[in-house]
Amino acid sequence: MELSDRKKKILQAIIDDYIASAEPVGSSHILKNHDLGVSSATIRNEMAALEEAGYLEKPHTSAGRVPSYLGYRVYVDQLMNEYSLSVAEINQITSALRTRYLELRRVIDSISDIMSVLTDYTAIYTTPSATGITVSNIKLVPVDERSFVALVITSSGGVKNRTVRTSKTFEADVLEKLSNYLSYRFAGCDVGEFTPEVLLNEKKLIPVDEELIDAVFEFLTDLSNEAENVDVVMSGTTNIFKHPEFNSIDRTKDFLNFIKKDNSKIIKSLLSQTGDSTSVIIGNENPVLENKDISLVVSNYSLGGGLKGKLAIIGPTRMDYAKVISTLDYLTSCINEVTGNANLDERKKELD
Amino acid sequence: MELSDRKKKILQAIIDDYIASAEPVGSSHILKNHDLGVSSATIRNEMAALEEAGYLEKPHTSAGRVPSYLGYRVYVDQLMNEYSLSVAEINQITSALRTRYLELRRVIDSISDIMSVLTDYTAIYTTPSATGITVSNIKLVPVDERSFVALVITSSGGVKNRTVRTSKTFEADVLEKLSNYLSYRFAGCDVGEFTPEVLLNEKKLIPVDEELIDAVFEFLTDLSNEAENVDVVMSGTTNIFKHPEFNSIDRTKDFLNFIKKDNSKIIKSLLSQTGDSTSVIIGNENPVLENKDISLVVSNYSLGGGLKGKLAIIGPTRMDYAKVISTLDYLTSCINEVTGNANLDERKKELD
DNA sequence: CGTTAGCACTCTAATCTTCCGAGTGCTAAA
DNA sequence: TTTAGCACTCGGAAGATTAGAGTGCTAACG
Numbered sequence: 001m002e003l004s005d006r007k008k009k010i011l012q013a014i015i016d017d018y019i020a021s022a023e024p025v026g027s028s029h030i031l032k033n034h035d036l037g038v039s040s041a042t043i044r045n046e047m048a049a050l051e052e053a054g055y056l057e058k059p060h061t062s063a064g065r066v067p068s069y070l071g072y073r074v075y076v077d078q079l080m081n082e083y084s085l086s087v088a089e090i091n092q093i094t095s096a097l098r099t100r101y102l103e104l105r106r107v108i109d110s111i112s113d114i115m116s117v118l119t120d121y122t123a124i125y126t127t128p129s130a131t132g133i134t135v136s137n138i139k140l141v142p143v144d145e146r147s148f149v150a151l152v153i154t155s156s157g158g159v160k161n162r163t164v165r166t167s168k169t170f171e172a173d174v175l176e177k178l179s180n181y182l183s184y185r186f187a188g189c190d191v192g193e194f195t196p197e198v199l200l201n202e203k204k205l206i207p208v209d210e211e212l213i214d215a216v217f218e219f220l221t222d223l224s225n226e227a228e229n230v231d232v233v234m235s236g237t238t239n240i241f242k243h244p245e246f247n248s249i250d251r252t253k254d255f256l257n258f259i260k261k262d263n264s265k266i267i268k269s270l271l272s273q274t275g276d277s278t279s280v281i282i283g284n285e286n287p288v289l290e291n292k293d294i295s296l297v298v299s300n301y302s303l304g305g306g307l308k309g310k311l312a313i314i315g316p317t318r319m320d321y322a323k324v325i326s327t328l329d330y331l332t333s334c335i336n337e338v339t340g341n342a343n344l345d346e347r348k349k350e351l352d
Numbered sequence: 353m354e355l356s357d358r359k360k361k362i363l364q365a366i367i368d369d370y371i372a373s374a375e376p377v378g379s380s381h382i383l384k385n386h387d388l389g390v391s392s393a394t395i396r397n398e399m400a401a402l403e404e405a406g407y408l409e410k411p412h413t414s415a416g417r418v419p420s421y422l423g424y425r426v427y428v429d430q431l432m433n434e435y436s437l438s439v440a441e442i443n444q445i446t447s448a449l450r451t452r453y454l455e456l457r458r459v460i461d462s463i464s465d466i467m468s469v470l471t472d473y474t475a476i477y478t479t480p481s482a483t484g485i486t487v488s489n490i491k492l493v494p495v496d497e498r499s500f501v502a503l504v505i506t507s508s509g510g511v512k513n514r515t516v517r518t519s520k521t522f523e524a525d526v527l528e529k530l531s532n533y534l535s536y537r538f539a540g541c542d543v544g545e546f547t548p549e550v551l552l553n554e555k556k557l558i559p560v561d562e563e564l565i566d567a568v569f570e571f572l573t574d575l576s577n578e579a580e581n582v583d584v585v586m587s588g589t590t591n592i593f594k595h596p597e598f599n600s601i602d603r604t605k606d607f608l609n610f611i612k613k614d615n616s617k618i619i620k621s622l623l624s625q626t627g628d629s630t631s632v633i634i635g636n637e638n639p640v641l642e643n644k645d646i647s648l649v650v651s652n653y654s655l656g657g658g659l660k661g662k663l664a665i666i667g668p669t670r671m672d673y674a675k676v677i678s679t680l681d682y683l684t685s686c687i688n689e690v691t692g693n694a695n696l697d698e699r700k701k702e703l704d
Numbered sequence: 705c706g707t708t709a710g711c712a713c714t715c716t717a718a719t720c721t722t723c724c725g726a727g728t729g730c731t732a733a734a
Numbered sequence: 735t736t737t738a739g740c741a742c743t744c745g746g747a748a749g750a751t752t753a754g755a756g757t758g759c760t761a762a763c764g
Contacts, residue, residue: 144488380756
C-alpha cells in the first residue's frame with residue numbers, strides 16, 4: 001500500500017515525536033507541534049488508517065499511538081530527515097582521533113567509545129578479522145636459556161606471539177636458523193593454512209629438536225584456528241540508563257543479558273548477517289531480537305591491510321535512527337580515511 | 353565492647369540468615385532456625401543490645417534486624433564459618449584451568465570468569481602490572497619496504513609491538529643493525545626507564561636515519577609511560593541480577609555506574625589500597641563506597657616473572673563473604689601454583 | 705536477677721477503591 | 735472531505751483499608 005503524502009507526514013510526525021519524547025503520541029499533540037493544516041479529528045482518522053495498515057499501534061484505547069516495527073522501517077527507509085552532525089560533534093570526533101591512533105587496534109576501540117558518547121547508546125564492534133592475512137615473518141627470540149618468544153608478523157603489520165618454555169636448554173643459533181627457515185618457508189602463506197597435516201609434513205623436513213618444533217607448530221595451529229575468531233567488544237553499556245525505557249528493571253535486565261559476554265556468539269552472527277552498507281535491524285525483524293524491542297544500526301569499518309570488522313549501535317527500537325546512522329557513517333568514514341592507504345606517520349604529522 | 357558468647361551467636365545467626373535470605377531477620381526466625389536454647393523474648397533483648405552497640409540496624413520499627421557495616425566487619429573478622437569449596441566447584445575450576453592456560457594474560461582472564469560464575473557476583477581484576485620488568489630483546493622486523501614492526505621482548509616473556517610506517521624506504525640490514533644495537537644497549541634496562549632525556553642522549557650516538565630512530569624511540573617512551581598503566585577488567589556484570597537487592601532499578605543503576613569503564617580510576621585506587629593478603633572492604637568503610645552498599649573482597653595474584661595484579665569480587669554488602677573469600681583464595685593459589693616458577697609446558701603435560 | 709509469656713502498639717506493603725484526564729471513535733453538521 | 739462535539743474507555747495516580755510481622759514493655763516465674 002502506497003501512503004498518501006499526508007499520511008506520510010503524519011507518520012513521520014508521530015515517529016519523530018515518539019523518538020523525542022518516549023510517550024505515545026496523540027492527535028492533539030501532532031496538531032500542536034506540526035503544521036499540517038488539518039484538525040485533530042482528521043489526524044485521528046488518518047491515524048486510525050495508519051494503524052489499520054500496520055504502521056502504528058495503540059498501547060491501549062486511551063493512549064496515543066506508537067510506531068510498530070513496520071512503522072520504524074518505513075520511517076528509516078523513506079521518512080526521516082537527514083541528521084547533520086554539529087560542529088561541536090565533529091570537533092569532538094577529530095580531537096579524539098588526534099591522539100594515539102597509531103595503534104591500529106586502538107583506533108577502533110576509541111572510535112567505539114566516541115560513538116557511544118555521541119549517540120548515548122551502546123556501541124559494539126567486532127575485532128578486526130584477519131581473513132586473507134598472510135605471514136610476513138616468523139621470529140623466535142630467546143628470552144633466557146630455556147625460554148623464547150615465538151612471533152608471527154603478518155602482512156598487515158599485526159603481531160601474534162607466544163612465550164615458550166622448554167625442558168632442555170637450547171643454543172641461540174639453533175633458534176635463529178629455525179627462525180630464518182620458517183620465515184623463508186611460510187612467508188606469504190595465509191594465516192589460516194597451518195593445519196596439522198601441513199605442519200606434520202613440514203616437521204619431517206626440519207632437523208631440529210622435536211620439542212622446539214612441536215611448541216612452535218602448536219602455536220601456529222592455534223593461530224590458524226583463531227584466525228577467524230573475532231571478539232565482540234562494547235562501550236557505553238550504561239548509556240541505556242539515559243533512556244526512559246530502561247526505567248524498568250525487567251527491560252534493563254533483558255537488554256544487559258542480551259549484550260553480555262556469554263551471548264557474543266549470537267551478536268556476532270547478527271552482525272555478520274548485514275551487508276556491506278550501513279544497515280538497520282529493527283525489533284522483530286530478526287528472530288533473535290523477538291520481543292526484545294532492540295534495534296541495531298550496523299556498519300563496516302576497515303583498518304586497511306585487509307583488517308575489517310563491524311561497528312554497530314544497539315539500543316531500544318525507539319532509537320534516534322537519523323542521528324545514529326549519520327554518526328556511524330561519519331565515524332566509519334573517518335576510520336577508513338585515517339587508516340586507508342595513507343602513511344600513518346605522515347598523517348599524524350599533518351594533524352599535529 | 354567485648355560481646356558475650358550468646359550475643360556473638362545471635363549476631364552470627366542473624367547475619368547468616370540475612371545473607372541467605374536478604375530479608376530482615378526477626379527474633380522468632382532465629383528461634384526457629386538456630387538452637388540457642390532461649391526464648392524469642394531473650395533474643396529480642398539481646399538484639400536490642402546489639403543494635404544499641406551498633407552491630408544491627410532496623411529498617412523500621414516493625415521489621416526484623418539487618419546487619420550494619422560494623423556488624424559485617426565483626427562477622428567477617430570473627431564470626432563467620434569457614435566455607436569449603438565443594439568437589440563439584442573444585443572440579444569446575446581445575447577443568448577450566450586445564451585449557452589454554454599457556455597464554456599468561458589469558459590465565460587471569462579465565463580465572464576471573466570462573467570466579468564470577470562460582471560466586472554469582474561480579475569479578476574484577478587489574479591487568480598484570482609490569483613494574484620491575486626489564487627489556488630482554490628489541491627487534492625491528494621489516495614488513496614491506498616502507499614499514500616495519502618494532503618489538504620489545506621483556507624478561508617475563510611479554511611482547512610489546514608497534515607497526516611503524518616510514519616516508520622513505522629503508523634497507524633491511526640497516527634495521528637489523530639497529531635492532532642488534534638497541535638490544536645490546538638496552539638489554540636489562542627497566543621498561544620504565546625510557547625517558548625522553550635518556551633517549552635524546554642515546555640518539556646522538558646512533559648514526560641512523562632520524563625518522564627511524566624517532567619512531568622507535570617514540571614507541572619506547574610510550575611503553576615507558578604505559579609501564580605502570582593497568583587496566584581494570586570485569587566479568588559477570590549481569591550476575592547482579594541474581595540478587596534481590598538489584599530488583600530495584602536505582603540500586604542497579606548505581607552499581608553499574610560505579611563499575612563502568614569510565615570509573616576505572618576510582619576502582620583501581622580502591623583496589624590498590626589493600627595490602628598483600630586477601631582483604632574485605634565493607635560498605636562505608638571506604639569513602640568512595642559511601643552510601644553505595646557495595647562490598648569488595650580483594651586478593652593478589654602473581655603470574656610469575658614479576659607480573660602481579662589484584663583480583664577481586666564486588667557485590668552488595670549483603671555478600672556471602674565466607675564463600676567469596678575461600679573461592680578467591682583458592683583461585684589465587686591456583687594461579688600462583690600454575691604460573692609460579694614451574695615450566696608451563698611441563699605442567700601442561702602433567703595435567704593432560 | 706535473668707528469663708519468659710503475654711499483649712498492645714507500630715509500621716510496611718499489598719490490595720482495593722476512587723477518580724482524573726488524555727485520547728479515542730462516532731455522529732452529525734459544515 | 736473535514737471538523738466540532740461528545741460519550742466512552744482505560745490506565746495510572748492518589749488515597750483508604752487491612753493483614754501480619756515484629757517490636758518493646760510489663761509482670762510473673764524459677
